[in-house]
Amino acid sequence: MSELRFDGRVAIVTGAGGGLGKEYALLLASRGASVVVNDLGVDRKGTGSSKRLADEVVELIQSRGGKAVPNYDSVEQGEKIVHTALDNYGRIDIVINNAGILRDRTFARISDEDWDIIFSVHVRGAFMVTRAAWPHMKKQKYGRVIVTSSTSGLYGNFGQTNYSSAKMALVGMCNTLSLEGQKYNILCNTIAPTAWSRLTADLFPPEAEHLFKAYYIAPVVAYLCHDSCTDTGGVFEAVGGWASKAQLYKSRGVFMKKGEKFTIEDVRDNWKEVCDLSRPVCHTSNADTMASIIAMSERASSDKDTGSDGGGVLSAIGYEFETTSFSYTSRDVILYALGVGATLSPDNQSELKFLYEGHEDFSALPSFGVIPAQQAMTGLVSGGVSNLNIDLSKVLHGEQYIELLQPIPTSGTLYSKATIVDIMDKGKGAVILCDIVTSDENDQIICKNQFSTFVVGMTGFGGKKTSSVEKPLLPTPKRSPDSFMRTKTMDTQAALYRLSGDLNPLHIDPQFAAMGGFSTPILHGLCSYGIAVRHILHKYAGGISSKLKSIKARFAKPVLPGQTIQTDMWREGNRIHFTCKVVENSALVLTGGYVDLTEITTDVPSSLTPQEPSDDLKSSAMFVAISEQLKGRPELVKKTQAIFLWNVTKNGKTVTQWTLDLKNPPGKVYRGPPKKGKADCTLTMSDDDLIKMATGELDAQKAYFQRKLKLSGNMMLSQKLGAILKSQGKSKI
Helix, strand or coil: CCCCCCCCCEEEECCCCCHHHHHHHHHHHHCCCEEEEECCCCCCCCCCCCCHHHHHHHHHHHHCCCEEEEECCCHHHHHHHHHHHHHHHCCCCEEEECCCCCCCECHHHCCHHHHHHHHHHHHHHHHHHHHHHHHHHHHHCCEEEEEECCHHHHHCCCCEHHHHHHHHHHHHHHHHHHHHHHHHCEEEEEEEECCCCCCCCCCCCHHHHHHHCHHHCHHHHHHHCCCCCCCCCCEEEEECCEEEEECCCECCCCCCCECCECCHHHHHHHHHHHCCCCCCECCCCHHHHHHHHHHHHHHHHHHHHHCCCCCCHHHHCCCECCCEEEEECHHHHHHHHHHCCCCCCCCCHHHHHHHCCCCCCCCCCHHHHHHHHHHCCHHHHCCCCCCCCCCHHHEEEEEEEEEECCCCCCCEEEEEEEEEEEEEECCCEEEEEEEEEEECCCCCEEEEEEEEEEEECCCCCCCECCCCCCCCCCCCCCCCCCEEEEEECCCCHHHHHHHHCCCCHHHCCHHHHHHCCCCCCCCCHHHHHHHHHHHHHHHHECCCHHHEEEEEEEECCCCCCCCEEEEEEEEECCEEEEEEEECCCCCEEEEEEEEEECCCECCCCCCCCCCCCCCCCHHHHHHHHHHHHHCCCHHHHHHHCEEEEEEEEECCEEEEEEEEEECCCCCEEEECCCCCCCCCEEEEEEHHHHHHHHCCCCCHHHHHHCCCEEEEECHHHHHHHHHHHHHHHHHHC
8 A cells, every 4th residue: 555645745743842742743754744843842831941852853853864843932922833834844734733731730729820821822822823824724725733632621530620621622623623624625633642741751650651652643643634634623532553533422302392381390301311312413513403403393393283193103203223234245336337227338438437346446336325225224114113004015215315425335334324304294195204324334424315205195194294304406407408318228127226125026016016006117216316327427527436425306207117218417516407307208207306526527518607587486586686786896705705505495495596606706696506615604595585584574583593594604604695685685676
């Protein structure tokens, strides 16, 4: 395997005169980095000063052929430390905030000085150095930042109230830096090491020193600083060659408020469930938490307004299936590709990589991610879920969403965990939403799926008609497709596809198909889905699976084996909208579909010109009016510096998107997702409520608390947008 190098990179390591910092500096320099060795030369209580420690480390690096310069400034003088890097090497790529001191006291004995100096060195010091480096990293669109926490911060430690508080503050700092820095390719992580150093020399027994050498922490930190590491916002413990990712977990909780009444006694009566960690959940952002709370609130309101089903169908919401394992080889990957029509035709040689295990770029199609996930839901129609008695012949696949977090391995074992996240009553049947998380043997999440299953005839149980946790479909652009591609299926297409695991007899047995109301066995919806993915990869991603981020589509009508599937595609930035139809009868079989790509690889022309509104949405005229008003107003871009994405809904479904780009001069308003950069703030609102808010009839703050306005991203930016909507849009609505 190739050696991980840091050639051309410039690193600052604070507190690098000994212990952990010294090992970080030595390792980075040995792999080609130019290192600023910062150390004030104080003792572990922060007193005294000396140049000797930094000089000795620099001399050692240089004696080994490496590049290093010393710096003797306090970390509170972060600008001076960063200028040392710029003056000597012209750039700064890596900042490792390692400097620290101890002033251990029990809480009752901590003086103001003991408290203040700990925060000055650990928290303010990391802030000052990182802040000085930040604009240089943003400009070059590259940076790696490490902050040093401690197990004392994560779990507490007797006699270290000041130290543990500061160390946990650094975790919060890193969490936010990771969010703000990611779009600039600045990745920030936290290390919580346990090692022998100036601070801990007398805390470990002498005979245990060899277990806690600082040398064993350095490779973990160095990897987090390398180009190839894409983690950000993580907290990693490390000791003696062992490393682990720490994560905040919580109980599932319970929604206790019924209507407007909420009392202390309600809390007492539900406290056991509040504290129940037998089925913990992990939220990685405030948005996750808010979405969960809103979903629980909506379910509670639904039970109140329409009547609970008395512990029946709706009681299955939140049900977790047992984790399933799926072991497979390259043969299964190839069989799936054949099942969704992969060929070696002269005009599509790029698909050889999906069919030949000896190919240098052998890979799995991204839609293969549905296969292990689908097996995790086996109990849904086999009576395994209480109060859900589902007739297999009445089950239809409604919609499908996949999000790819890592390329799917071409062999191995994957583990999938399925949860029923909502159940809706659509009048003619029930829609059951299942979220499935699929991970590899190292607990790294590979992909996430959301299956929408329609059960004909299951109705009258009091469920909602819409769900806030459902992944939305998106409307197809109102213009001719930018491109299309066709695949003629074989008579045996369903028989071939079912060998990948979906053995529903609806797709092979004529008698069973007749029980479901079909004259002949039909093709799997997920087979058509996989064919569409192949088409889009070929047209817009150079056939490279890793460029695909997510896929969503609705299964509208069945395809019969032997019919021809045509995928019509519309490009909007890095998003490809698509529909699929049967060529022989023009019936739409997949609708509302879209694929998000990391980048576009195509010669197909893209229609990126904003479309004038040709729909019946009132807000479309408002956005066009704002676009006209913004012309010749460059000061708004300079003042606002943000990209806003509006999801406009109707009857609970997102029907269109509009981008207000007030970051990239001269500023633009157009239909669709951002074409340059990512949205800083995303707002979701119904067409009617959006007009009311823009005209002043509806107050934005009240709309938010009434859940008529949903926000994600940097929510504070919405205050700037409110003024723009009122001043620019009202006059022409």
